[in-house]
Each structure stands twice: as C-alpha cells, then as structure tokens.
Amino acid sequence: MTAISVRDQLAARADEGPPPRPPERAGRLEWIAVHLVFLVICAFFLVPFLWLLSAAFDDKASAYIQLPVAPTLNNFVRIFTDYDFAHVLVNSVFVAVATMLLVVFAVSLAGYSLSRMDFRRKDWIVYAVLLLQTMPLSATMVPIYGLARQLGLRNSYLGLILIHAAIELPFLIWLMKGFFDSIPRHLEEAAWLDGRSKLTALREIVLPLARPGLGIAAGLAFLSAWAEVLMVVILIDQDNLKTVPLAFYEAMRTQGGYTQVQYGVIAAMALVYLLPVMAVFFVSRRLMVRGLMSSTRGL
C-alpha cells in the first residue's frame, strides 16, 4: 500500500463535495447585482491609482486624470536625478526595517509576559496598553516634538524609529498576547523540564509556534513605519535624513508660485513608494491571512 499524505487525503475529501449547481434565474440576477456592487466599490478605490499610473508616465501631468499624449519614463528618471530619490528610499527602508525589528523584539517579550506571567495589577496594565491605542497621534504631536528636542532625538533615526515603534506597539502587543494565549503552556513547561531555561524555551519552542503572529506584527510594523507622515514631518528637517514622505513635500512645493507642482514626479515617486508595500503584501499574504485568522490549529 502506498502512503497517502495528509494533504492529499484532505484534498481528495474537498473534491468529494457535491458539484456546484448551475445558477438558476434568480441566482444569476443576484450574481450580477453582487458583482456590480463590487465593481463600483473597486472603481471607487482604483481611481486614484488610475491617476497615479497616467500621471507617472506623462511629462505634462495635471491634477486630473488624462491619458498621457506621449508616454515617457522621464518622471522616473527625474526622481532619481533631480530629487535624489534613491537615497531617500534607502533612508525609508532603513527606518522601516529597524522599526520592524525593534517591534518584533518588543512584542515577543511583552506579549509573552502579558500572556504567561502573573504579577500584581496585570489587568490594569493590559487595559492601559489598550488605552494607549485609542489616543490620537496628532494630540501628542506637540509633546513629542518637545521631548524629542530635549532628548536630542530630532533629526535622528533613533528618535524616528522609537516613535514609529511606540505607535504600533500597543495594538501589536495585544495581538501577540492573543497568539501566545493560544499556544498551550504545556509545551514550554515540557521544554523547561527537558532542561531549557525559560528564555531559551521561549526562543526554541514558543516563538517558532508564534511565527504567524510575529509575521503579522513584522508586516504591520513595516507598513506603518513606511507610511507614517506626521512624525517624519515633525522630527526630520535635514536633507540627508529625509524619508519618502518628505520627498513628496518637496515635489509639491512651488517655490512661492514660481514653479509648478510636479504632478508627474509625485506620481512616479508614489508608484515607486508603493512597490515595497506591494512586495511585503505578496510575500506575506498567506502568512497574514493565516495569522489574522489566528490559526494555530493542529498544535
């Protein structure tokens, strides 16, 4: 007898279901209605991207959607020659990756502690973390600016990374606490008894099982740091430190009306800016979906 893998068995079982019924008349109407609604919604969200695409390849782009008369790559060339966009991108990648690493490190330990350790007033701390999540960022803008100045964290990536991490931490700590809660305690207890210290058991047994959660935390932290504008504007004003949002700013400036807004350049920058986000999404989408469904089944 040949061995049949579990996956094949499951696949075979999935195939055994009844064949889909041909749509009846009412069913077909419903199908059309549902898809129409989806189309409208999609169109609504896709219009800005349409503008980006048309403007990025147009030398004479304006604020309206118009197909380029003479499609060109000039805008893409210009962002790298006139606007030093490569340097800006590297800065942004550095900040986002550093934020991601810091966040993953912090939420692993914080989420684990809140999930596993017993200490006084733990519930207060758990809710305090949630409360932080509800605070609007703009409300803390001024104190953050003041603090950063006093601590010498203006025009410093350290400051930017710390604040980006702080923005994302409350939610992701909660997320990771949930993930750790779903991992049976017996597993790490078994590792302790097998002779591992608590920290090593966390690294070798618990964290590998929390990988879907850590993947989400990493993805969300990266995306958030990548897209964050407000804190960048507050904290960075040196040219060599600027990240992508500040480059947009520059492209939009009209030198007191003497020059025009460079719509084509902005669109080209935006497309390049979107690429890493898309990449992160496509690389991690399975992990993200699995993680967001908190699937730790089969443990």
Add this chain to the structure above:
Amino acid sequence: MADVEFDQVWKRFASQTAAAVHGLSLTVPDRELLVLLGPSGCGKTTALRMLAGLEEPDAGDIRIGGKSVVGLEPKDRDVALVFQSYALYPHLSARDNIGYPLKVRKLTREEQQKRIDRVAEMLAIGHLLPRRPGQLSGGEQQRVALARAIVREPRVFLMDEPLSNLDAKLRVHTRTELKTLQHELGTTMIFVTHDQAEAMSLANRIAVLNLGELQQIGSPDEVYDHPANVFVAEFIGSPPMNLMPGVRQGDAIVTISGWRIPLACESGPASGEVTVGLRPEGIDVVPEGEPNTQAAEVVAVEPFGSEVIVDAKIGEQLLKIRTAPDVRPALGSMVSLRADPTAVRLFDRVTGAAF
C-alpha cells in the same frame, strides 16, 4: 534513580479559598511506582507539578534523593514529566522531539542517535521518527512523549494522566507496558490518575488524595481490603464498597434494617453507632432460612461474563453484590443475603475513619 519526599507541603491558589494541597507528607522510595489517585480537583496534579518545579509550594519541603528541590528551576531537577496532552513540540519531528532533551544536554550527535534509536526500538516507534506530531495518532503521540521522557534517563518519572486520552483498549494495553517498562528501567515513577482501576493495576503503592489531603497510602491490596476511611472505601473498587449505618451489639453489628452480621474479630467500638462497609464480594446470595440473613429485593442484574453484579434493595438502601456467573435472580424477586464476617469493615459514623 532517587527517592522522593513530600514534607508537610502546602499549596493554595489565589483563585481558590481552600488549599489545593493540604499538608502533604509522603515518601516514595527509590524504584517504586507510586500512583497518586483521587477525584479531579483533589490536588494530585498540583502535587506533581510542585515536584516538577512548575509550581512552588507555599510551605513545606520537597526532596529528591535527600536534597531539597524547592526553589530550583524545573531544568535543574532532572525529572521527566509526561503530560496528559503529551506536549509534543508541533514544529519538530518525532525524532527531534525525542532528541530535544539530549540536544539540551549537549550530547554528541552519535550518542544522541544511538539513544534515540534504542528508546525508539524499546517502544516500537522507529517508523514514526520522521513524522511530526500532527501526523501521529493519539497512541503514537503518547509513545513519542514517553520516549522523550525515557531517553534522558531522569532521576524520577512523573506521569500526569498520560493514558486518559487513549481509547479503552489501548489504555489497558499501554498500562501493562508501562508497568513492565518501569520495572525494567528501575526508575522511581509517580503516576497521577483519577482512574482507580488504572491505579490498582499499575501501582506498587497508591496514595489516595481528596480535597488536597492524603487519605491513605498503601499497596493496592491494603487500600482495597482495609480502606482508611469511607472516602477511600467508596473511591476504590468497582463497584465500590457498600456502606450501611449500623449499631454494635456485642459480637455482632445490627444494621438499620435489622440485619445481624456477626463479626469475625474484635475490632471497633464495643457499642454505639458505626458505618458498616461490605465489598460486593463480601455478600453472598444464599437459600432462604439460613441464619443471619437479610431479605432484599432484586432491582438489577448486570452480567459481566466472569461475574454478575446484582443490585438489591433493603428498604431504601441499595447494595451491589458480586456473585458467580450462574447466579441470576429474577428482577423484582426477593433474595436472602449473607455477609462474610471477615469482610466486614467498620467506620466511625461521624468522622468516617476506619476502626
């Protein structure tokens, strides 16, 4: 290889008012298989977890090999625990699961392989080694968990209801195997269960716990034949011991229904109210007219092949009687019961303690 001592160990959880473990004192000599037996919530698992270092006692001392382990990290106690859920690492193959404690001890690769292969052969799981826990059945997982405990040759084995997730047939089979294995390895083992049949079949000695307190410790025969109190009498044995209120009158006991049971030896109080305990096999169905019998109405007959359990009622009192397979009284008929004087056990009516 080591003996284990609990010395006046107390444990209370913040969420509960009553102590989970109540001044537990017991000694497990080297190489013994001790079963901690009791209903759920009796503190047996807590006691085991304190020995493993997963819980710390509030008071008292726990010693392994004569040395106190209180305050030691689990990793420094050199005990192996098989969990009820098996707690196999889902992301590692069976081989890596079994090898994990060896990797921790930094054995050479060859030594690790050798020991894994030896224990895999012992438990007949060689063919399972490449698989992950998710691809193993419950019984196979249980064996891998057992292998992980055995492979490191710990001082003490701890088993937290490791058989309760197996189906009945496999459970009985594994229990015999486990007993043989423990005997061969000669390692002290403490086995927690709520199943009295499992306890009886496995144990060198059984420690019966209830509400965090040790009720009795002794060989399976001792706890069965001479239960220390009514709790043990009712918990051990299937069906359990029959208990009836009675009064001592001279050299006999008279139950509330007027059944006179002569006593074989001088035990218990000279007079006064007692609880009479009779194992189901301590009562016989006899022909009518014999002395010292009691009429009872048959309410159920349960044939088990090798024996028959007859349920008989005296007034409101239900008795379970174990009889030979050919004794089949009709439902609703009246039978005469006679008690074996040597089988009578007497308990204090108030405290429940045996005399």
